[in-house]
Amino acid sequence: MPPFESVPPILVWTIIFIFGILWGSFFNVCIVRLPEEKSVLWGRSNCPKCQALIPWFCNIPIFSFIFLRGKCLNCKASISFEYPLVETFSGFMFLVLFLYFGWSKEFIANLILCSGLLVISVIDLHHQIIPDEISLPGIVIGFLVSLWVGKISWWQSLLGILIGGGIFLAIAWGYEKISKKEGLGGGDIKLLAMLGAWLGVQSLLVIIIMSSLLGSIVGISLMIFQKKDFKTAIPFGPFLALGALAYLFFGEQLQTILFPNLNP
Numbered sequence: 001m002p003p004f005e006s007v008p009p010i011l012v013w014t015i016i017f018i019f020g021i022l023w024g025s026f027f028n029v030c031i032v033r034l035p036e037e038k039s040v041l042w043g044r045s046n047c048p049k050c051q052a053l054i055p056w057f058c059n060i061p062i063f064s065f066i067f068l069r070g071k072c073l074n075c076k077a078s079i080s081f082e083y084p085l086v087e088t089f090s091g092f093m094f095l096v097l098f099l100y101f102g103w104s105k106e107f108i109a110n111l112i113l114c115s116g117l118l119v120i121s122v123i124d125l126h127h128q129i130i131p132d133e134i135s136l137p138g139i140v141i142g143f144l145v146s147l148w149v150g151k152i153s154w155w156q157s158l159l160g161i162l163i164g165g166g167i168f169l170a171i172a173w174g175y176e177k178i179s180k181k182e183g184l185g186g187g188d189i190k191l192l193a194m195l196g197a198w199l200g201v202q203s204l205l206v207i208i209i210m211s212s213l214l215g216s217i218v219g220i221s222l223m224i225f226q227k228k229d230f231k232t233a234i235p236f237g238p239f240l241a242l243g244a245l246a247y248l249f250f251g252e253q254l255q256t257i258l259f260p261n262l263n264p
Helices: 009-036 063-067 082-101 105-127 132-149 154-179 186-199 201-225 237-258
Strands: none
Touching (some): 009 082, 063 082, 082 105, 132 186, 154 186, 186 201
């Protein structure tokens, strides 16, 4: 019998949402510590301004931020609004995935994938890096998940890794040869290989098209409204993550729209 079968739906949704918020607090730890090459499992959190250790009652997701009015208990420095935002987004992410996939292997698998994409996206926005600590294990885990879930075959996952990484590697090599400067980073290459592992080779074109479209819209908007030029670096990881989410929820519809001649 699936868990929570006899529990009222609203209570189940609340539990899933709270569980997501709690994980969101851990995602914040990863977002802060991975770029600094610090352990995400050991060591207490501290204020980035005064370095004071944060007591447990100031580490309660969302509620501590409200209770402290967004300020450090010790030095009164402002706490980034990003912390409760990530926690809240994580709660809704858990809930949406549960409502869409139900209590299933797919729910667990996509929860892992989307959690990794959330952390990667925020880190890339801040530092323009995609941590190997997520993408490289993510490639291996994605392949193993294909064997466990069975939604895609192992060979679709393997081809997704090889072709996903290979496509961006070829693009990056070609761009560097033509422009004499680096375009796509190695992190983007590994991330697309990871997405290929999780979602299969058939997802790659949709992900690339959607991420490129979204990236172009944002890039053009920045040039128009913020007077940015073509040389301004825009992190591509968040757009790859959005492209992957688009495929995850609307893959069949997007394939029909983008490649109508390939559908019977």
